[in-house]
Amino acid sequence: MTTGIRLAGLRKDFGATAAVDGIDLEVPAGAFLVLLGPSGCGKTTTLRMLAGLEHPTGGEIRFGERVVAGPGVALAPGRRDAGLVFQSYALWPHMTVRSNVEWPLVVARTPAAQRRERVEEVLELLAIERLAGRYPGEISGGQQQRVAIARMIAPRPSVLLFDEPLSNLDAKLRVETRAELLRIHRATGATSVYVTHDQVEAMTMATHVALMRDGRVEQFGPPADLLDDPASDFVATFMGTPAANVLDAVVRNGRLDHGGTDHGGTDRGGTDLGPANGLADGTEVRVMYRPESLWLSSAGAGGPVLRIAFAEATPMAGRVVVTGVVGDPARRVRVSVLEDRRPAVEPGDPLLVALPERPDRIFDAATGRRVDLVRAA
Ligand SMILES: Nc1ncnc2c1ncn2[C@@H]1O[C@H](COP(=O)(O)OP(=O)(O)OP(=O)(O)O)[C@@H](O)[C@H]1O
Ligand SMILES: [Mg+2]
16 A cells, blocks of 8 residues: 655744745655755755654645644654654664564554564565674664664555665665665555755655755756756756756847956956847846866867866766866856866866857746746747
């Protein structure tokens, strides 16, 4: 039995702070929903409301047809058929691994024979059978994390809630445990909600991503949508490894002009970034370029060229992300270019970046929202 999740107008105020500021979203049964976003955007608060550890100030949470929290409804955590693993997982130190995993079944009054069978099953699923007789103090941090997950899934909850469950693991174990969690999610058929600020985790695990910002959902959809079709410049600069580049520009004579005027409005001869798609002159926009849309060039490539000061080169999957900064000290912007090899330059040296004829996306500077949806024919 599986359960979809629906949040409607969900909010949580802590005094004057709106930790969660009105969230509407819905995922079907069996979904793997990732709540993604920068520190303080309301991920944990949302998850705690799902778990029943926090009561919403407004709105409603449904698991399937059941309202679990809302006006006049506050189902206790133990009655939500939901399992929970937090960043700091508290195993019972005086109980063996086996007893820890068995504990929720004891609480649920599962008959002893069934209990034993289920415990063996989940110990095997998480590959921790051999640790069954040990105490939490006698196993590694990563193993403890797996025990916590085994304990969570033992009673077969139909909703699994995770708050950065992998943050204490080293890079390799993280990748392995990530795969394990996905396997468990699929094997249990549960609906999972997974909080992280690591977007690689989000991209590899999610069926649905909600990218949060200041207590709201900035964009919600399949992970590929957020990468391919960012709804705002915030999404564009948050998603992707490396994230997309965003530059300020102003529409002048029907063209996108970058850096053409300083704050005082003095003309300094800017870079023409292409046609403005019918936007009115004077409109302030932010234009986006994916790192793979740019290339390093020697002068005279023909198209628009940006001058950057080299900052660093980061190897990535056989290629190199070359990053530099552009602009005056008051508004320095990082620009990343995907290249085949590291340029022979030192930090601070100038590099020329060639731009395509038009940016990948144009956003309104005031609202952050896309304005290039209607293109000139
Ligand atoms: N119990 C509380 N009392 C007052 N303010 C709180 C409380 N819990 C959270 N907040 C505030 O609500 C906002 C959202 O916090 P939350 O813990 O949900 O963020 P988060 O997205 O999980 O961040 P992180 O990635 O750092 O864990 C923050 O501004 C935080 O300071
Ligand atoms: Mg948090």
